[in-house]
Amino acid sequence: MNYPAIAGALLFWLLAWAFNEWLVRQRFQSRTAASAARFAVPLLFGITILVLWEGIVRGFGIPSVLLPAPSMIWQRLLNSVPTLAADFRQTFLKSVLTGYALGCGLGFLVAILIDRSPFLQKGLLPLGNFVSALPVIGVAPIMVMWFGFDWQSKVAVVVIMTFFPMLVNTVSGLAAASHMERDLMRTYAASWWQTLVKLRLPAAWPFIFNALKINSTLALIGAIVAEFFGTPIVGMGFRISTEVGRMNVDMVWAEIAVAAVAGSVFYGVVALIERAVTFWHPSIRSGRA
Amino acid sequence: MRQDSFLKDKLLPISTVVILLIAIWYVATVFLNAPFERDTAARAGTEIAFSDLLKNTMAQERPVLPAPHQVIAEIWDTTANKAITSKRSLVYHAWITLSATLFGFGIGAALGILLAVGIVHNRAMDRSLMPWVIASQTIPILAIAPMIIVVLNAIGIAGLLPKALISTYLSFFPVVVGMVKGLRSPETIQLDLMHTYNASPAQTFWKLRWPSSMPYLFTSLKVAVAISLVGAIVGELPTGAVAGLGARLLAGSYYGQTVQIWAALFMAAALAAVLVMIVGLAHSAVLKRMGARP
Known part of the structure; x- marks a missing residue:
């Protein structure tokens, strides 16, 4: 088991979550900033899922036959x-x-x-x-x-x-x-x-x-x-x-x-x-x- | 407004169209199956009379398009004339599919409602989850179905659960979308009233949001139950054609048993109709209890 990977992924998850909570409570002056924030929230959520996936697969050493890590899929795609x-x-x-x-x-x-x-x-x-x-x-x-x-x-x-x-x-x-x-x-x-x-x-x-x-x-x-x-x-x-x-x-x-x-x-x-x-x-x- | 009469506005048009379709079907049967009959006749060196041709196209063993009465005979043969526990009984296969459907539908509906409650009550969840809930449906999950089944089989989870998971994934989406809409359907004035009553969020939820979301819930449940049946059927395709309506379809296509495919198809259609009807009945029953006018 690879604890740093799991811990890193969990940490990233918590940070991203906190940041999202902060982001949706903000009032933005300019319109572009507001729409950028609207895009950033779901994007960050998506990235978080990928990071969690990667961390869990690496951390628990899940065999790639069951669930390959996103990086491996990307490699294969290329x-x-x-x-x-x-x-x-x-x-x-x-x-x-x-x-x-x-x-x-x-x-x-x-x-x-x-x-x-x-x-x-x-x-x-x-x-x-x-x-x-x-x-x-x-x-x-x-x-x-x-x-x-x-x-x-x-x-x-x-x-x-x-x-x-x-x-x-x-x-x-x-x-x-x-x-x-x-x-x-x-x-x-x-x-x-x-x-x-x-x-x-x-x-x-x-x-x-x-x-x-x-x-x-x-x-x-x-x-x-x-x-x-x-x-x-x-x-x-x-x-x-x-x-x-x-x-x-x-x-x-x-x-x-x-x-x-x-x-x-x-x-x-x-x-x-x-x-x-x-x-x-x-x-x-x-x-x- | 004129009251719609059942006979004139429902029964007559629908039965006309259905009879028309059956007539087209019979004509198509003759046309599609005729080449085979002509071939056999030509190979035997004989000329086939039109009346014989007509008769033969209706009773082929492996027709391109079976005639309606052949399909009905096959359904009757495999439901009524076989023991329910027999592997050749269509009821047995339908039950396998139905159990996976209901299991998946149950989980999917519960998950969908929970997600919707979260989305309505938490802004961060709304903003970050909702786009992905929608995006999740553009992924053709049915395409992943075989992988989920095979992979779960590899780690020893087999049988009902993998199929049910596919149904779950398909059925949670309409429920989430419908319930979010439904839980948000109370107007500001009604929410303000709850506010003046000093109602807690839980009270507002149970006494205002939940009841007013019921019509939306049942409408999405109808879609969800139909789609989870599709999920269960497709989930049965890669299991090596063991049991279930999907396996029946696949086996039929391997061995060219067209009549069997059509029979399975009709069974699936009947199943879908009954499921949607049950949800519809529950819908009207609940609305009646809530005091809606019929």
Whole structure:
């Protein structure tokens, strides 16, 4: 056992905690300092977790098969950039992005198509809600059988997973404009199309972006899990399942780090676009997301 | 406002869509399975009549897409005709998955509520934890699932707990987000009233914050229970296909048993529906006890 490592990590933890407690109680004069502090608090928390992790792994001598230290994972990540890049291209660029665009686009289109038929809406909405609660990921083996091992089958899984959240959210978003506003459009003699583009779609954006954000994580999960059911010898899911079998846990963690960064960036980009598009929405206008 | 009638606004549209979907399914069955039948016929050197083709596509051993009645027959065969303790019984596999789901869901919900209470009452926790709670969900945990299972197996923890841990990780997130929103939902005026009563923080919590968070809690619990079922199913994939609905899916895909995959899929769907329904019933029961109007 390596006591200095444990003690150092614990000390760092306590110091960081105290500093964070102090930081959130500060009043800052300048705006930049205040926003810097807002960023610093979670950042410090994250760093603290990494330091604690490193300290505990080193201190207690945990075998790297169980839990590798962050430094070791970083080393592995740097050493296997080409492999990771190939996996990233296969899983994220080919499967996730294609499936995400197709699934969200289809959900949106179908929602617009059934917009004029209340009967179909009443029939499809409960079903869509129901399907959203189902373990849709289970269709992965069937899709692999139908579309083969390559990325096409993963795209199919992602499309199915992202379609229903998009459909349900778009339909409820299109219903979000109030009666008053719709009456106003009627007094303007606006056509259905004009009302849709100028009133109802803008009012629906917050709902649609909600679905886009949910789908951004769902799509990544769908593509990776679908790879467990069969894949060519490249891809994040494939790498994870084979390296686990070979007990190369540090490689698995490196892959997870890539997936986490990719997922966070994907989510962040969607959230940024949301901020730009729905700048009028109260949750963004007040300065708190 | 016009009162919605059950028959006209619920039953009729939904059943129409469902019947439509089943019809599409049957048509797709014929189209997807026809090439195989034509191949067999061509290999035997015979021409196959359309009526025979239609009949055969509905009753293949390993169809590309099984017909609905085949799936239902398989479900009936593996639930009612097999002993519950038999490894071939779907009920047995569903129970394995369900126990992991419920266990993980329980821990996840408790953890989520505790975290939310901490976040609401401590500013440092709010600022430092909340971004990471959100970031934790962009990590595709389902991707890590096999590793968690294998690694925990390596140190001798096997069975229910590893799967439940994955369910926990997935289900705590909606609960945290929902509960933070719910515990913060009392308005300033209500909090001020508690202040004028000289209520302690604990009293404010139990008499104002906790009751007013109930609708939020149950809404997130519905999401959480559905997602923890997904976690349990995916957690079963890497265990070498021993038991559970996930193992059933994997075994089906290895041996090309499409009917078995579909049966497991439907069982999982039914399980999810029942779980969400139970939470929904608890929701309305609690709200009724609290005096909400139906």
